[in-house]
Amino acid sequence: MSLPSDQPYSHETVLLHETVEAVDVGSGVYVDGTFGRGGHSRLLLSRLDADARLIVFDKDPLAIATANELAAEDSRVTVVQRGFAELSSVLKQAGLMGQVSGILLDLGVSSPQLDDAERGFSFRADGPLDMRMNPESGESAAQWIARVSEKELADVLFQYGDERFSRRIARAIVTARQKQPIERTLQLAEIIKTAHPKWDHKKHPATKSFQAIRIAVNGELDELDAVLSASVGALKPGGRLAVISFHSLEDRAVKQFIKLQAKGPELPPGLPVRDEDIHVTMKAVGKAIKASAEEVAVNVRSRSAVLRVAEKLSR
Known part of the structure; x- marks a missing residue:
């Protein structure tokens, strides 16, 4: 994906095909909650129908500049310069709660942010x-x-x-x-x-x-909790949530969230409740996916990436 001419930092999108395949069903409304430099969004757009819609979120001004370039190329794209924690409010305002086919989250810091010493993320460059x-x-x-x-x-x-x-x-x-x-x-x-x-x-x-x-x-973990909770109401039945984590705190939060949605709330032992009365909202799709040895060899930052996928249930 091309970057603005004054932006020399490149970004290798992690688990690109695995993540897009996890949410790709062709039509409807999709959300890329962490646009970054648009790797996932571009591949997703190449597979979506002409009447599909992609809403992209990011806080970073440089990421937003790239997202606006993409929106100028593709009318299916809507750009939101906010954190993904505001997913629910944005979708409610647009009248799209419960209508989303796929939500994609690529957590952590992007390579351009890490590589640009002026952003202050790096302990190797002043x-x-x-x-x-x-x-x-x-x-x-x-x-x-x-x-x-x-x-x-x-x-x-x-x-x-x-x-x-x-x-x-x-x-x-x-x-x-x-x-x-x-x-x-x-x-x-x-x-x-x-x-x-x-x-x-x-x-x-x-x-x-x-x-x-x-x-x-x-406030990354609080924002993650907020968007995970919002995803349940945002997705339509059959809609998918795909989350890439890069450290154990994130991955644990995602794993526990999916487990809770798939199992339902903890109830006291012996409580006379039928299985059909337990509020189950999602199911896990497959097992956690990690980057292949080939991807790690090309992009060492992918070595800690973990992708987890969940699907919204109809009941």
């Missing part, structure tokens, strides 16, 4: 400590780090990054910010590296902490 999916809105990572308490920071590093040395790193960050503001990515990465007593030398010691801070700054 740039402003931003990390916002939409740099024009909300609180930057630098602003968050400047105000967060040591306890909350340690909790975020542990819960969102699975960082064993979260307390030690949090203490080091709080101590460092008392001397001078932490405003650059390499500045933060060096503080974490110095504080970290032990790490896998194949992985940068700031990897988990940067992931955790990014998740906190963007």
